[in-house]
Amino acid sequence: MADKYLELVNSGFTKKLAATLGLPRPAVLRRHVPGAPLVPGVVLLLGESSGAQALADVLLGWGLEVRRHSAGQERLGAIILLLDELSCPAELSAPMLLAGSALRGLVPGGRVVSFSRPALATDAPALAAVRQGIDGTIRSVGRELRGGATANGIVLTDDLSPVVPSALAALRFLLSGRSAYVDGQFLTISTDAGVAPEQQGAPLAGKVAVVTGAARGIGAAIANTLHRDGATVVVVDVPAAGDALAKVANKISGTALQLDITRADAGAKIIEHAISRHGSLDIVIHNAGITRDKLLANMDAARWDSVIAVNISSQLAMNEAFLAAKLSGLRVVSLASTSGIAGNRGQSNYAASKGGVIGMVRASAAAFAEAGGSINAVAPGFIETEMTAKIPVATRTVARMLMPSLMQGGLPIDVAEAIGFLASDAAAGINGRTLRVCGQSLVGA
Amino acid sequence: MSQAAQSIRPAVVIGGNRIPFARSNGAYSHASNQDMLTAALDGLVARFGLQGQRIGAVSGGAVLKHSKDFNLMRESVLGTSLSADTPAYDVQMACATGMEAIGSLANKIKLGQLESGIGGGVDTTSDAPIAVSEGLRQVLLELSRARSTSAKLKALSKFRPRDLAPNAPGTGEPRTGMSMGDHQSITTKAWNITRVAQDELALASHKNLAAAYERNFFDDLITPFAGVTKDTNLRGDSTLEKLASLKPAFGKNLGAEATMTAGNSTPLTDGASVVLLGSEDFARQHELPMLANFVDFEAAAVDFVHGAEGLLMAPAYAVARILERNNLTLQDFDFYEIHEAFAGTVLSTLAAWEDADFCKNKLGLDAPLGAIDRTKLNVNGSSLAAGHPFAATGGRLVATLAKMLHEKGSGRGLISVCAAGGQGIVAILEAR
């Protein structure tokens, strides 16, 4: 699974050679390391909106060094752009140019994060223009950044302040190494719900989480990450994958539940196991999925139907069971895919299921919110797994480098971090959304 | 329940795990007993979240064991995610090894000596120990004792080329030189068990096991191993015609009267199984399920060496004793798990229980124990279909029966396992 190319162009002789030849040099991404600082340098907070001081205070409270207007020659870890109170496109100029002049000081693995408001059909045209413009400009900054730095945005609905719990949780996530492969994305905060964790190092402490498809790949990484963040994890996979599943469970002191999630009683089995064995069910990660790729022209019913059954129908059925059980504060995170957004040749069935996930979470949000819960999706792009390791080397290398801004494939941990964030109570204000973890792949814009 | 049993606390079957059983020299050819047992334990640990826990004791064994495996259970435990502070010891009672291990752990739990225990067993006939010949062994032993060069040369001079032929373990009874199948063929004939009856029992075993897989019964009883997800001996599509076409494999000296074939006899199999037992307190504290109480068990042995009884008939005697002790009749059970060493073994045992002479003269009873409801027999298949890795069968039976009882929600079940050496163990479980 290791990206040999990435290793070669970043070390010793081959690093020099790659530079001389002008080969693209994807950076080693800044990923989360327990105990490491949240931001690798000072934070430059730009923008004059009314929430600026409150936000600066929060950042200081997090132990960060905060600068307004300019950071001079200091190592710059992040640039935060408060753009939530702009009223017309012309007002973008000042903060964006300030940010531009500071970009050279941004360290590798640095972050640009904007705060803005959604552009709505009911907005005045100029207001909608600046708000939609922020979307375009931040994504473009993401494309411009090098050295594993990323640019993302937080979108505050209605009149939510930048310091509502979920906005702060989103900011922490985007500033941290947890969001290493999230680039050019916007996280929309719908409510002021959410509570910051008691311990930032264990945001899921005391939670019981179920991860389906957890025997290997992204599912195993999710299970590891949720465990690392303090959750008790029930790992689920088909009985035939039970040996690999047991290894995952034993590594994270969880319990293994061998279960075919397409069974009608799968939701009930999961609830029964979690509650009888661990006392509650707080988090469900719908990760189980299969691919049965074929051009539509050659597609057969078995391929189409099995993908739909496993990837989306099972989730719909399980969600009904979870809702019927009225589990308080249940956070569901479902695995979508950039294929479900931008499409992918040979994956008409898979894309239908993954697009389906995006629609499902959007349409289920209200129902889950009723019991204090939420449901969101994460759409991974090209992730290096055992499955992708089987793609021929040349194809794989091209897919990694040419498509995303970050010029490399993501790792399962990158998906897992995004899921862990959305599954946390601090993110309760985010509901019905899909977050892409794709390194700002061209796929799906 | 006897007076003694009332005054002690229950031992509870929490659950079990096994790896799929595989026919000898097949999928597990390169797996050792320790590999398989470790996998079975790891699956159990994962199912019940026992990582890092100190279990009271892990007990079990293997019938065919390498000398390097002198501490098989402990070595296996050290390879799992259980706490390294978990004591473990080996038990051996031929095919009843698993039952003896589990039953004895249950007793310790009942007495309050243990809060939890894992019992089970493992066997491989693929990775079986092969010993050097007795001649070579003696030469090597003498060589190791020799101090002087001349003594060493003298020891070496005793070596003969024929000593190079190794000794592989057989399944023959040491005292009779007869295979278990040949022994059973005598019993089968003595009880007039027909070929058709044996084939029907074998067919039912395959059909029942296949149906159990079909309804996901084994989802929480089996963890795959080495790419195997189902017992490889299972032939769900078998038919009476196919079984009838097989040639006799045992008791061939009976000529036309020989009835035992590879189809109605258990093949050599590799596999491992374990069962988690605990006190009620233990189960509650760890939020673990309580499937059934392990009520009682009884061992018996018969004198087959002097022809007094068939080699595999000991359970018939043990059942009479355990019924009396627990004040039960043979009909007081909702499930019967009778290990199918051979179809003939099961049918001979059933016939004996129905036989007035046998029950009077051999069991000392006033009336026969009587017939059982055959629809309650091995309802999820048994050894003829699943296979029989000797020491692993007890764990399979206890876990299977406990789950069946828990699913039903009431009632009790009887387990019967025959073993080499004219032995056997029977046990009673009660639903919770």
Next chain:
Amino acid sequence: MSELSTLILPAAPSLGSLYATAAAGKLRGLLPGSKPAARTVPQVEHRLESLPINRQKLVDYQRLMGDTVRDELPSVFVHGIVFPLAMSVLVRDDFPLPLLGMVHLSNAVTHLAPIAPSAVLTAVAHAENLRGHRAGTQVDLLVEVSAGTELVWRSVSTYLARGVFLGERPSEEARPHQEFTHPTRTASWRLGAATGREYAAVLGDYNPIHLSAPSAKVLGMKSAIAHGMYLAGRALAGAAPHGTGYAWEISFATPVFLPSTVDIAITSALDKTEFSGWGSRSGKPHFSGTVTPLA
């Protein structure tokens, strides 16, 4: 019975030299069909003052028979160590029957008490009861073993010299043909071609008819045959009690040609254990006997 004179042997004779003597006797013309030199057995008993008990051989014997190694001399092991003494009677010049080719018909042993390997044993042997048989002449060989003054072991072996007749030939009684129906098998012995050599290596009886097919053929056998005492030893390993005296007897019906598989029945009744062996393939009876513990 007249008084026997006693010949005290200085040491246990070697079986090899005894067989050589016997072979020489055969060459002298004591061929089957010829008349014996004498019509009575010698009125002498041979006596050996201290029987050699080799503990390693005892262990080897117990292993060979599949018995537990323990500090008791098995009955057949005793038979083995007194056999050279018995043979010395049979090879006397004045013994009326030829040794080689003689057939062992039966044995009856009273093993009066357990014998420790450390026991100092004396043995005395003589022949008696020379009598006719429809196939030749039979004779009993008595051996008694004492520990100190206590008689601990007494054996009567009956041998048949086939085709050797003393005076009148007994009339051919038409024996009713008996269909042999064997009892229920309780064991099977797979006897390899080396069975005779293994027994010889332990108890020193290198009788050629047991050793190999070629050596047996020299003596008119179609193949090597299992030693009768080996068969008895195996049966007793499964049937004889320990820690008490017992009586046993065995009679031989047909020889066990090597290699072969012998099916066995050992059945315990109230007061005794019966055993028998027959050809697994042929179904022909080979031997049968009983063991009776002495209360």
